[in-house]
Amino acid sequence: MLTFAEKTKCIIHKYEKGEVMAIEELVMSWIEAFKSLSYFGIFLALCIEFIPAEIVLPLAGYWVSKGDMTLFGAVLAGSLGGVAGPLTLYWIGRYGGRPFLERFGKYLFIKPEALDKSDEFFKKHGGFVAFSGRFLPGIRTLISIPCGIAKMNVWVFSFYTFIAMLPITFVYVYLGVKLGENWKEVGSILDQYMLPIGIAILALFLLYLLIKKRKKRTHSEQLSVFFKNKR
Incomplete structure (x- = not known):
């Protein structure tokens, strides 16, 4: 061998x-x-961002079906690994991308004010961005970098990433358990649903922002009318 x-x-x-x-x-x-390495092996595999979770997690489910590990342990290890991997990209964005944009952003037509606005946006909505980004194929890996560039609170980033990864990990591992030796089909099955779910979450978020903006505008108009009447 x-x-x-x-x-x-x-x-x-x-x-x-x-x-x-x-x-x-x-x-x-x-x-x-x-x-x-058992559970630690799942964690390590997911720390390496270019190893697809779509392969690791269903395979872990297959191992669960064979009795090599428990469902709880596999889901927990997968969820924690699903946070540790993005954290690496977060720190790259924070300590690599941010200084780069501050120094050379003007050559890319990125003004300091744009970075400030980005910081403000992520302070208010960064948790939702980190959460919803995990449901969008192709974006889930890259979303960590702008979170780091915007200096989003690392604990908030980790918390929302974990909250997103927990159900995602459970579904991938559970289907791996159910499909057994056909665990490789899990990725193609779930890819049909992940994008619509991600788009639906983003649509709800945009609707929330729109309603909030309209309420703020209405409140400002009411105050303006009130002070005019006072005169």
Whole structure:
């Protein structure tokens, strides 16, 4: 039997020859290696952002179905790993992206006032952005960077990311348990629903902002009329 290092070397050699399945094989070999670390292995796999949660979590569900771990442990490890991975990108945004934009933003037509407005927006609505972004394929990974750039409170970011990841992780792992050896189908099944759910959440948020803005405008108009009548 090949060792993990030998298997990795073989897969990289395949990739250099242009065999497209090599990257997926490499990811799977890493995940299999993490399996020996049990729950900590799930956590570590999800800390590495380019390893898709859509592979790790259903596979963890398959391991649960085989009795290798518990559903509770797999969901908890997956949820915590789902926070630790985005936190890495958050810190990159905060200590890398922010100074870069402050120094070179003018060349990208990004004014300091725009950064200030972004900070203000994330102070008010950052939690919702961090939460809803987890439901949008393609955005869920990148959303952490603007949260860091805007200097969103790290505890608020972590809390809302965890609150979002908990149900997502549960669904992926649970379906992995139910589908068993067909766990690879989970990702394609859920991808049909994640985008509509994310869009619905964003639509509700925009509706909330619109209603709030109209209420504020109405209140200002009422105050204006009141003071005019006082005169």
